[in-house]
Amino acid sequence: MTYLRPNFRHPDSPTNRLGYTRQHYEGGLSTLCAGCGHDSISASIIDACFELNIEPHQVAKLSGIGCSSKTPAYFLNGSHSFNSVHGRMPSVATGANLANRDLIYIGVSGDGDSASIGMGQFAHVVRRNLNMSYIVENNGCYGLTKGQDSATSDVGSTSKKGDINMYSPIDLVRVAIEIGATFVGRSFSGDKEQLVPLLKAAISHRGFALLDVVSPCVTFNNHQGSTKSYAHVREMNDAMPVDFVPMRQEITASYDAGTTHEVCMHDGSVVRLHKAAKEYDIEDRQSALQAIADHSKEGRILTGLLFIDRDGEELHDSLGTARRPLNELSEKELCPGSRFLDSINAGLR
Amino acid sequence: MTYLRPNFRHPDSPTNRLGYTRQHYEGGLSTLCAGCGHDSISASIIDACFELNIEPHQVAKLSGIGCSSKTPAYFLNGSHSFNSVHGRMPSVATGANLANRDLIYIGVSGDGDSASIGMGQFAHVVRRNLNMSYIVENNGCYGLTKGQDSATSDVGSTSKKGDINMYSPIDLVRVAIEIGATFVGRSFSGDKEQLVPLLKAAISHRGFALLDVVSPCVTFNNHQGSTKSYAHVREMNDAMPVDFVPMRQEITASYDAGTTHEVCMHDGSVVRLHKAAKEYDIEDRQSALQAIADHSKEGRILTGLLFIDRDGEELHDSLGTARRPLNELSEKELCPGSRFLDSINAGLR
């Protein structure tokens, strides 16, 4: 059960260009465990949408099943939401997007939901470059079923029971880059500074944007020996800082070209990466894979915007669908009428 | 319906160490289209098993659904075979292997069977490093359902209808290397010289051995514009020669160490790669991915043994199962008997 927050609003709480306060982007009260990484991600999504001046009703939220997949109930109350079945959110999102290409699609999934039961659908939604933001709240375990290892659990990571995982992990980030994703980032639920701009960039990206966000499960996978614990991730996180400059806002402070690298997105907004971060060409798949591998060899976790292909064709481009949403077409436009049927009949005589 | 061949046998047809002729390794008469690449692969499997002196009944054949998945009926009549359901062979193979680790498991699948409906199970059988040879007979289309594009179809490849594929392909070889496969090769149904030794190596490998064999569909995907046609593959194939020297056979002809590179397999047999081929370290995942990428950038297809990890743990190692096959354990060994049950009851009072 999700209670609504008391609708008290502080008189001078800041508003965005649409005149909405941050509160306007909130959802029901979370029923997750206190300290769950997922709640921090929900908060970041709220900030990102607030700052991007998005109309909540222009967003459709989709998820599978899991603690992570519950979170769409905890942000953007003003948006429609579809909490589907376990591991199959990508197909539901695909259908929804086909019906109306004009909405903003935010998918929330878990590592079990996407890398275990959902592996097949995940691979194929990437392949189709569906225009959506796909957020994996990655805690290396099945939270809602009480902590079993998921497919993203690292070799040698120990479960709460103390068992050591022996299977090589599926890194959704690498697989996505492999299969043709056009925007791939990794972040940490505890790093709002990086996560919020990344979310904004993902939402602004035209095509499939994957964000794999390490999000510790405080109840089942936050212990010593877990590579998905707050402590471990904080220690091992090699975070590449990310700035996001929305389209309309002209760039004020001039940066020394030497220290920053700017990626201009399809809609004109800009992702600014700091030199420190720009250690490889994030527009080349192989070097992205190489960089990720180099870090993980040292047991480090490289986070930030890891790869981007700015002009990949999204599904509607590949299909050549009309600009106008299919769900807006009227009977008049769709139904050929009896005249055509006569010609059909004629052809069959 | 598969007719059995007339049992005529040429008196002086050669026999292997077990005294069997090649005929002993054949199967029913193929019902595939004349010229189908899959039939050549079946022939190579027959050769490989004949030359490896395998006891047919020590082999279990598994497949999904498709023209490719029919082929187990066309080789090794002396083996048990399980033609399961579409895209789910990996799970059936996993169960079979768990029950009896002593058999040789040969899985045959298609690109649709493995990369489309089977993507999830494929990824996870790789991850578990199941001890089996997994052969994908890759024709870039759904043969049995009359030629629709599959997920391995290349961008820009045209279907027989003339439609151009717009989706980025899933390269099972890359995905497998990504997810932790321990033996990955690619070959061409038309290149017996390379395929047979590769098959022998795959079968001798301890762990999951993937062979992605491009195998043209003469009926639906062998036309101009298809990147899976005989003509195209012949032209674009960068084949790395492979020799396989079985364990027992000591290496006779001495090679100039400079021109060859030898990989010693777990069971003592040796895969010999020619210098020309050894353009990168096939025991390093990143460089394997790099090499494949470099070739495909030029539209070339790199074939041969692409990656090997000789001492990865196979599923039984990870699980720590006993040496003796589980299906051999007797009731005496398995059933705790009433005494133990009494202690259980006692604990519940």
Added chain:
Amino acid sequence: MQSKQAVNDFVIKFANVNGTGSASANGMFAKAIFRMGIPVSPRNIFPSNIQGMPTWYEVRVSEAGYLGRRGGTDIMVCVNPQSMARDVEAVDPGGYFIYDSTKPLDLRLIRDDIHYIGIPLTEICLREYTDARQRLLFKNVIYVGALAALLNIDFEILKNLVGDQFKGKEKLITPNIYALELGHQYAHEHFTCPMSIRLEQGRTVAKHISDFDQILMDGNTAAALGAVYAGATVAAWYPITPSTSVVDAFDKYCRRLRIDPGTGKKNYAIVQAEDELSAMGMVIGANWNGARAFTATSGPGLSLMGEFLGLAYFAEVPAVLIDVQRAGPSTGMPTRTQQSDVLAAAYASHGDTKHVLLFPATPAECFEMTLQSFDLAERLQTPIIIMSDLDLGMNEWMSPPLEFDDSHTYDRGKVLSHDDLEGMSERFGRYLDSDGDGIPYRTYPGAHPDKGAYFTRGSSKDEYAAYTEDGQAYVRNMDRLLKKFETAKTLVPEAKTKQASKATEYGVMFFGTTASPSYEAVEILEAEGIALDTCRIRAFPFNTEVEEFIRDHERIFTIEQNRDGQMRRLLINETGVRAKSKLVPVLEYDGLPITARKIAATMRSYILESNVTSLADRQPVEELTS
């Protein structure tokens, strides 16, 4: 030996090798008879294989206009050595066996009760053509030419058909006509034409066909057209025989009708999903978002869609699924027909679920019911499953022309628009039963800035779509879903019942492709003085006609193409009347469409027996069922 005499009433069968181009030649043969104004019903009996295996093409010619299988074979045209032995056996006494006489016939294949007509097809081809492919292809055309002479087919019609067939490839016309003539000539020179079984044009038109304004088309194409006319804009599917041609046809028509002339952009989207789970997920997502979306599949796909069908039922999302049934279980016989998904579809998914099923019996109904299914899906906010089958979907059927009433308007169901929401004072309750029909109101995502947003989920919810584990809220919701299913009874197509000429305690029930042979069987028995009322079921949930029909008869034969009498079970379960002791199963499940002869024979023997022992003492005899 006396030879069978028949005019416009016989069964001819072609035995070919698949992948040798026989299909088009055979199709031309059937079409020619059709164009002569003589009722014809062709059936492809093909293997699950692409090339080189035996395949048959059975054509029934029936002046009376019977379109179901009759049973038996009067003429066998055998051009496949592989199956020759079987094929000779299959010919009825007095019938004809037409074969390639290039090689002399194996003596063991000689029967003294049938006629043999040898045509040296291979020899002629070797003489006439050099190219191997031509030799293969024209062989088929040549025997069609010969049959034209033997059966008295109007040769002009054949020639025109060649013309139609090769529109665009004109240079192929002459050689094909030449091949026809080769066969035609040979037959005329060597045999008395026409033979005792033959065609005659312009006789009284079939009593089942008011006037001969008929078309010849397959059910899958008709269903696809239905989807086009219903305004379906999204199709998500995964290839599987025998449903593949539904989406192929949808694609074909959309390319003609749905491309924006200005931009060249598509007003539709077809996605080949990675599997059936995904296909159904896409259909659900698209419908949820206000587009009309559908998928087509067969048995294995239906099984895989179970979880999603349960979600759509419980979350109340419209969806249209065309199940073109084939012989199960599991992979079964993929190229054989059956009606064996009835229970699996009606009760698909775990938990308490029931699904609306439609049972088309003709291409025209495939069109109408698919058209209607989208209205039903959106009105009822639930999946609608159209239960077609391989026989109906992939074979060409004579059918009245497709009709569409231009005054038709879509029923998009209870959807609150921006303005509706704007005008609403009360709080929007997605799952409120405001109208007492069990059907709640929905909104599309993005409909309104601050009203109407709700949370769709497969878990338990209250009237306002809020997650709840409260037992009473759950029960209210489940009971409303039952009420909605009751409402469905008033919306789905009613059953078609027909009274016999005289009062009778016997009835027959059937659905889909068992209809034609059942009607024929009923007439066969009627001629013998045995009267049977008929009821053709067209939808589940069953509406009142069905219950009344069962109530009003003592014994009712239920004709089905499955082993377990699945429709009979559904009738027993889902009607309020006593049925079990009344419903006598008549089943065929060998993968071929049931024949009129079989149905008639089964009912006849049961009824004649019953005249001895009184009905009351008899239970439905399961043994009756083959």
Added chain:
Amino acid sequence: MQSKQAVNDFVIKFANVNGTGSASANGMFAKAIFRMGIPVSPRNIFPSNIQGMPTWYEVRVSEAGYLGRRGGTDIMVCVNPQSMARDVEAVDPGGYFIYDSTKPLDLRLIRDDIHYIGIPLTEICLREYTDARQRLLFKNVIYVGALAALLNIDFEILKNLVGDQFKGKEKLITPNIYALELGHQYAHEHFTCPMSIRLEQGRTVAKHISDFDQILMDGNTAAALGAVYAGATVAAWYPITPSTSVVDAFDKYCRRLRIDPGTGKKNYAIVQAEDELSAMGMVIGANWNGARAFTATSGPGLSLMGEFLGLAYFAEVPAVLIDVQRAGPSTGMPTRTQQSDVLAAAYASHGDTKHVLLFPATPAECFEMTLQSFDLAERLQTPIIIMSDLDLGMNEWMSPPLEFDDSHTYDRGKVLSHDDLEGMSERFGRYLDSDGDGIPYRTYPGAHPDKGAYFTRGSSKDEYAAYTEDGQAYVRNMDRLLKKFETAKTLVPEAKTKQASKATEYGVMFFGTTASPSYEAVEILEAEGIALDTCRIRAFPFNTEVEEFIRDHERIFTIEQNRDGQMRRLLINETGVRAKSKLVPVLEYDGLPITARKIAATMRSYILESNVTSLADRQPVEELTS
């Protein structure tokens, strides 16, 4: 106000917040009563959530030994402010409301027909403990201590339980006992103990329990033990509530029993699959290869396993599936109980399929039936589905001790060994019905160098496992499968029937967890002079007892925990007798186990009415069903 008097016969309910450690304290409370020799049945009513949501723990104390839910609440122990309003309402008049009185009670929560007992739990904890976690945890232990005084629980027993619970963590024992004493003391100082509802040790033992040699255990653990004793070596699964603890327990016991002392290697394999499709695939592969393998799941998993179940049925591969049912459809209410997968399981998958189901009613039966299911699966070469549910699987039940006869030997079914094959002169036919029972012989891969190899497939095959599209071969195979299902009737556990003390035309049928409350309801009515015979169904296909029971009664109440009366439908369909007009559905589907009171009330009113209108004129009244 007069207060309820009760000795060893009452219902007490705890209202907690989940994830606060209340479960173990509450469990200790129930176990203590059990150890006093007083029949008890605890039930966890928990949310689908990990922490912070309301959760309840209902304990029924019944000297008579009734283990089903009775209905009503005599004592409510409420330590969750969130749910306090609801909880006050739930108390029966004359009952007790025990709460944390640290903060004064909201006046709106005061009823004048119940007693209030306030214990300042938070205050005590604040005073006694500094650590926040301790304050949270010991609060639970303190109220248990208080209840010991109020209800007259033997304090020594409680102390011993603490000892057992913290074996290994001894330093936790003293503080826990201290916490118990805090509560105990407080109650003694402030209230007259014991209160009017209380426990008394050593009274005559429950009439349903010959002697009090009982154990307290949950069904999932018992099922896991059954698998261990059956010699299952492979378990493949995917986590899902409420089935997860089956494999957890299997794992636990295997770690104890199946590790080779010498090598430390495992004589078993447990694989967490990527989903349920895969889990079932692994089970099929392992069984095909001669190992005993099983999986456990719940509704959504069952739906996903449909295609594979059809394969196993048609290809005839053994498989054991434990379906721990929860409230559907779709995600439904994952932590609530139901028996709503009956139809989905019986007819799982497309095409003509039927599956063998077992219905355990107690932990002892979970053990026995799981043990037996592997014999059945291998004997019948088909999937066996054990239909447990959340109530049985996850709650602790009093049960007679588990029994195992050491003379028991596994029935591995018809498997030809190397020597069998060696000795065979005739050709091996995998699907030959050599014994006339519909069950063919199988071989394991690798059995013999040149005999017995065959091709397993989901497509149509002949007796020698060769692929065929021949209709007759297909029909022979399908008919043999039916015959095999007939054979199954003779092998599955028979139904348990019980005659009332006097002859009656009324009967009651139930299965699984509806058994206990049904037996109780029957006794309630018996005391009122209403006689009912009972029949507990234990398996599908139904054996003769079931048919006879239906034949021999005019009206039979079918007690089920689902909306659609699924077992009733299955009975109507799958028995040869008239049933529809006889079977009166009594349904509960709000997710909580049906209560004896509800069953009794429903049957009573129906029967009393019937005494007015004669039965003959009455149809089963669906409205009876809540």
